[in-house]
Amino acid sequence: MVSARVIQNLKTEFNRSWLAKLGLALVVLVVLTAVFAPFIATHDPTAQNLEQSELPPIGFSEIEERTTSEMVNGEIRTVTETVAVTADPAHVFGTDGLGRDMFSRVVYGARTSLVVGVLGTLLAASIGVPIGLLAGFHRGRVDDALMRIADVSLAFPSLVLAVALIGLWGRAAVAVPDPFVAVGLAPTMPDSFVLPITVVIVVGLVNWVWFARVARGEALSLRGQEYVKASRALGADTNTIIARHVFPNAITPIIVLGTVQVAAIILLESSLSFLGFSGTTLSWGFDIAQGRDYVSSGQWWIASIPGLAIMVSVIGINLLGDWLRDALDPGIEGEGGAA
Amino acid sequence: MSVGRFVLKRSLQGVGVVWGVVTVVFALRFITPGSPINAVAPLDASQETRQAIATELGLDQPLYVQYAQYILDLLAGDMGRSYIRGQEVVSLVFSRLPATIELAVAASVVAIVLAIPLGVASATHRNDPVDYGATLVSLGGISTPNFWLGIMLILVFAVEFDVFNTSGRGTDIGDVVLAVGGSEPFVGALLSWLAYITLPAIALGTYFMALITRLTRSGMLDELGKGYVQAARAKGLPRTLIRYKHALRNTLIPVITVLGLQLGTLIGGAVITEAVFSWPGLGTLVIESINQRDWPALQGSLIVIGTGFVVVNVLVDTVYASLDPEVVNE
Numbered sequence: 001m002v003s004a005r006v007i008q009n010l011k012t013e014f015n016r017s018w019l020a021k022l023g024l025a026l027v028v029l030v031v032l033t034a035v036f037a038p039f040i041a042t043h044d045p046t047a048q049n050l051e052q053s054e055l056p057p058i059g060f061s062e063i064e065e066r067t068t069s070e071m072v073n074g075e076i077r078t079v080t081e082t083v084a085v086t087a088d089p090a091h092v093f094g095t096d097g098l099g100r101d102m103f104s105r106v107v108y109g110a111r112t113s114l115v116v117g118v119l120g121t122l123l124a125a126s127i128g129v130p131i132g133l134l135a136g137f138h139r140g141r142v143d144d145a146l147m148r149i150a151d152v153s154l155a156f157p158s159l160v161l162a163v164a165l166i167g168l169w170g171r172a173a174v175a176v177p178d179p180f181v182a183v184g185l186a187p188t189m190p191d192s193f194v195l196p197i198t199v200v201i202v203v204g205l206v207n208w209v210w211f212a213r214v215a216r217g218e219a220l221s222l223r224g225q226e227y228v229k230a231s232r233a234l235g236a237d238t239n240t241i242i243a244r245h246v247f248p249n250a251i252t253p254i255i256v257l258g259t260v261q262v263a264a265i266i267l268l269e270s271s272l273s274f275l276g277f278s279g280t281t282l283s284w285g286f287d288i289a290q291g292r293d294y295v296s297s298g299q300w301w302i303a304s305i306p307g308l309a310i311m312v313s314v315i316g317i318n319l320l321g322d323w324l325r326d327a328l329d330p331g332i333e334g335e336g337g338a339a
Numbered sequence: 340m341s342v343g344r345f346v347l348k349r350s351l352q353g354v355g356v357v358w359g360v361v362t363v364v365f366a367l368r369f370i371t372p373g374s375p376i377n378a379v380a381p382l383d384a385s386q387e388t389r390q391a392i393a394t395e396l397g398l399d400q401p402l403y404v405q406y407a408q409y410i411l412d413l414l415a416g417d418m419g420r421s422y423i424r425g426q427e428v429v430s431l432v433f434s435r436l437p438a439t440i441e442l443a444v445a446a447s448v449v450a451i452v453l454a455i456p457l458g459v460a461s462a463t464h465r466n467d468p469v470d471y472g473a474t475l476v477s478l479g480g481i482s483t484p485n486f487w488l489g490i491m492l493i494l495v496f497a498v499e500f501d502v503f504n505t506s507g508r509g510t511d512i513g514d515v516v517l518a519v520g521g522s523e524p525f526v527g528a529l530l531s532w533l534a535y536i537t538l539p540a541i542a543l544g545t546y547f548m549a550l551i552t553r554l555t556r557s558g559m560l561d562e563l564g565k566g567y568v569q570a571a572r573a574k575g576l577p578r579t580l581i582r583y584k585h586a587l588r589n590t591l592i593p594v595i596t597v598l599g600l601q602l603g604t605l606i607g608g609a610v611i612t613e614a615v616f617s618w619p620g621l622g623t624l625v626i627e628s629i630n631q632r633d634w635p636a637l638q639g640s641l642i643v644i645g646t647g648f649v650v651v652n653v654l655v656d657t658v659y660a661s662l663d664p665e666v667v668n669e
Binding site for chain 1 (some may be wrong): 352355356357359360363367474478479481482483484486487488490491493494498600603604605606607608610611614615622625626629630637641644645646648649
């Protein structure tokens with residue numbers, strides 16, 4: 001429960017640790033970028049411009065040697081000329097192979113990552129937490145059955161199961177209108193956000209088991225508490241006891257796990273997009289997959305920059321998770337969270 | 340309960356989980372839109388052809404008969420035939436498995452060899468530059484997507500410096516071992532093996548290196564604060580002995596458990612690492628099977644992956660029980 005003591009602990013830990021400050025700053029940066037993407041992006045992230053393709057980021061203009069052959073008076077002549085590949089100040093992070101602005105793609109990619117990360121975590125928690133609480137509270141057969149289901153679920157790596165399910169179900173996506181563009185504030189941007197709905201459902205289905213394990217552990221330790229016994233003696237039914245007494249007291253480790261899970265699901269989403277199992281083409285993982293084809297020909301930025309964006313976001317969220325864990329519940333270890 | 344009975348009980352539970360794995364994999368076929376016939380039959384197949392295929396695949400039987408037949412076939416070592424390659428799935432899967440195990444083991448070795456000293460140093464030099472450095476390295480490690488790290492390694496070590504190969508698998512590790520006593524040049528075989536495996540092993544191992552560093556650090560800090568460490572210090576035992584023999588040993592027990600549970604992450608990571616480096620393992624087989632709608636090959640790979648996870652975890656519990664007999668009574 002969020003008491004004054006909890007808030008005090010959070011503050012003390014925050015003041016003590018510069019890593020917590022860094023984590024919060026990074027997360028705020030990513031969240032603001034995602035929310036206000038239409039204002040931050042300098043170009044439409046999906047607009048192609050083949051005449052401006054493969055431009056390097058600012059500060060990385062290069063001189064390239066290009067060899068061309070031409071026929072002059074019946075002879076083949078090879079001409080080597082040096083061409084300057086100059087960065088265009090309009091494209092801060094350069095452009096990709098189709099001339100799309102990398103900066104705008106990175107900005108919009110934050111939306112996909114955060115929305116999938118948060119929705120996927122909420123779905124996983126809303127499946128896992130009730131099941132875990134019920135199993136831990138009742139023990140016995142329900143609990144045994146749950147633990148076996150959890151064992152089976154854990155036997156499949158998240159990524160493998162997610163790839164298999166998306167491969168079988170297809171890659172559905174829904175277009176959600178962008179409110180800023182709808183009211184005419186940012187007219188040059190895409191008018192909707194593509195939400196890869198299958199990915200959200202699948203990552204939720206794949207990761208619920210971590211929440212079930214943590215919730216079960218909490219319920220097991222809370223069921224013997226005096227206030228639970230008292231409530232039972234007063235005639236409260238089980239569901240009420242779980243909802244009123246067990247859940248609020250189990251919330252702290254669930255929040256800590258939830259934070260780590262957002263990071264894990266962002267990594268999972270980027271892996272799925274990288275492998276082509278997503279419903280959107282505006283994602284950091286997708287851009288890394290595109291950029292991979294340019295690595296051997298020298299356009300290093302197309303694959304590098306989206307990966308740095310993933311790193312910054314995930315580092316921020318992990319630091320936030322460490323801060324919450326240290327402040328709220330020094331007893332638990334960060335074991336959960338399969339990427 | 341004796342350790343033997345504990346291991347027996349865990350093994351029986353393991354068999355139950357494998358049965359669950361098989362059932363889930365069998366059920367996958369029925370939550371799929373579209374009949375499996377479509378994957379095999381030509382687009383213009385006549386009704387008779389489709390009927391013949393259904394009979395051949397056993398799809399005209401009631402569900403429980405299909406399920407029983409599936410389990411019986413598995414017990415007999417038959418996973419069916421790949422739709423696309425026409426090969427037996429069992430031989431297909433087991434031809435790919437060694438490459439994945441090799442990659443996973445190499446990554447674990449990279450991870451453990453770097454992480455344990457780093458974690459110990461971090462704990463024993465708490466709040467020193469060493470500790471900050473190790474903390475940053477491990478934070479970066481758990482936050483980096485391994486497929487991206489793989490591409491960055493290719494960019495630096497293969498494109499810029501051209502020291503490693505980026506695609507495929509070199510000399511078989513078996514041949515490298517055989518070369519020790521044989522007439523083959525050992526160094527050449529070893530270098531060829533290293534040229535291929537180094538980058539994928541680092542890409543896959545980095546996350547685990549970071550994870551183990553964090554676990555070792557926090558475990559060591561816990562142990563070093565305990566009474567027995569102070570007692571050993573008071574007795575005048577050398578510091579290295581206390582750290583490495585007493586404290587580290589107790590730290591490793593929870594580290595091993597977490598690693599067992601994270602094996603799924605390791606295999607999941609191997610799938611994508613294999614995709615980056617065109618490593619011919621189970622992971623590339625999974626992705627190819629899905630893209631080609633080759634269900635038998637996919638089902639076979641999933642069963643082998645799931646069973647492998649269960650087997651390793653039963654082994655981990657066995658090791659655990661022999662290191663710390665108290666576990667048995669929990």
